[in-house]
Amino acid sequence: MDVTSILKNLNAAQEEAVTSDKKHLLVLAGAGSGKTRVLVHRIAWKIQVDNVSPYSILAVTFTNKASREMRERIDELLGMSLRGMWVGTFHGLAHRLLKAHWRDAKLPENFQILDSDDQLRLVKRVMRSMDLDEQRWPPKQAQWWINGQKDEGLRSTHFQEGGDPFIATMLRIYRGYEETCDRLGVIDFAELLLRALELWKHNPQVLEHYQQRFQHILVDEFQDTNAVQYAWLRLLAGKVSAMTAVGDDDQSIYGWRGAKVENILSYERDFVGTHTVKLEQNYRSTSNILLAANAVIAKNSERLGKSLWTDSGDGEPIALYAAFNEYDESRYIADRLQSWVSDGNRREDAAILYRSNAQSRVLEAALLQAEIPYRIYGGQRFYERLEIKNALSYLRLMLNCHDDVAFERVVNVPPRGIGDRTLELVRELSRANTSSLWTAACVLVDEKRLAARASNAIAGFLQLINEMSGQLDELPLFEQAENAIQYSGLIEMHRREKGERGQARVENLEELIGACRNFEPEDKDLPTLPQFLDQVALDSGDRQADEDQDAVQLMTLHSAKGLEFPLVFIAGVEENLFPHKMSLDEPGRLEEERRLAYVGITRAMQKLYLTFAESRSIYGSESFNSVSRFVRDIPKEVIEEVRLQNTIARPTSYAASAIRSDQGDDTGFQLGQQVNHTVYGEGVILNFEGNGPRARVHVRFEQAGTKILILASANLAAI
């Protein structure tokens, strides 16, 4: 066995982690410290040195991308493909378990996965059947609440009948939703995990089988695990298996969707005899960048404590640019990118990061103007697009016409004269007979219980699906997809759609056919279509198209986690934007914003630009934000403030740029006046907006940043 190749190029801490023979291991891996490397090499070590069979190893990640990467790197390192080893995402593994044990999990054999869009539709349907006012009870909120409970492992049956009217209503919806899901044989993402956990809890013999098999469990991005995922891991590990967890508490940025950093703390308690290794040497960034990152994260209180260092040089200072407004900011970034490229660098080595997607619009415009190719990550995912989901719904119906979710989705897409009134009849009958919508529709047509027009429309739809599913076994997958898109009229519908949008949708549909053509089923002996649909449900499908073009990368700070770029811009480093104003009230959420800043800064390898705008229009109205507190936390020595030579005349102070003359009413306050607010404390008046009872006032508070308040209700006191 070739031990040297496994340990080659590892530093002391990395080697310690890779070779540790303590049963449990916790690797606290700072940004850029070689986390994935350690994970991959540890697996290789176990296989080659400890003679562990790949069959007894389970490696869990969060994203498909990470799991693909891990498998590739292990294959590469060991020079062979590791059959029998389970590598996958939490959701992918849960799905695999539920497929194998559908009976024990109390699921139908062909259960379908709901994505969040499907889920929201279903929640809406449940709420409508309960006659709930959608204004008062937003379905989105109910969906959020239900997922939140499931992430904590809570079923509706776990709740006491309490007095809180909000919780009581949410519970009713939760119950109705659970029932509907059970009836339809569908499960959402959170359910996938919870079911997999309950499968083991309720079936000790199943659990035991997996406990015996997986003697070695390795988890990536451990700080992102939620309560259910952690419980699942603990249950699987039992008392015997060896656990390796790799994570970074400072990079926990998904608390808002249920991730529990506390799991890292519980780990040492729950997995007794854990050996903890910290990876603090950073191989990515210059010293200046790390200094900034360390300074920002140091302000958090809830930390295990790590400090990144590097033996590479100081590098360039961090540039800070105070833009006049967001257009100026974007132009500046485009300008810097142009000189980056003319210096002979590649565009794809540069990234622009921002807190919220809304910021990308102006940046895009500037890049377009400057003719700099760019690529945006995030936003709408391929398999979530409306036209793609419609096409997939046809495929699902071809496979199983009793798929109510798919039926609801496309029964009248493209419009074929089946309206709400007709559909309501179908729904009613399906409820009464506890049959699928499909069966109900058949009955209505056969028994001539519909008006001629509606009946013809429905019959046409039923026949269409029947015809398409008739050829299911004869044709290859891509031809089935082609047929579905063609005969359903979907492609024609989008061709007729005016504007670029229709064009893009047609192209997406064509891309879907391409994806079908390239699809390689895991099991060649089983029918392809169901395998394709399952894969699609668990994969957002944004493998970046045209990766070949050299383009600047635009993405949110969240999606940048795990990536690195020689040149990084973080745009909009302003109070209220970053940290986002929604996170300002709770200290815990503010700490998460700070970790997000830490993630952002540590993406940069050579040069980091921070830019902010003194004036920015958000939702139409202008706001004036001061520079982000995170920037103020960076030591001045590593920052270089950029000054422009040929600037447009720029107001010298925030207040001056805010002066407006249309202030008619006498508000009792003046611009620039010091005021006190019961919640936000002391601040200064920047601007007035509107008249009468709706008059609003912009106040920049010392602590809370700039707020826009209704003057009549703000209860401001002059100081």
Next chain:
DNA sequence: AAGGCAAATGTTTTT
């Protein structure tokens, strides 16, 4: 049943 207009509504995202 479908298209058009006004009103509401705006973090972060993987599966």
Next chain:
DNA sequence: CATTTGCCTT
């Protein structure tokens, strides 16, 4: 500001 949603008209 820009996009999506719901209501209302044809």
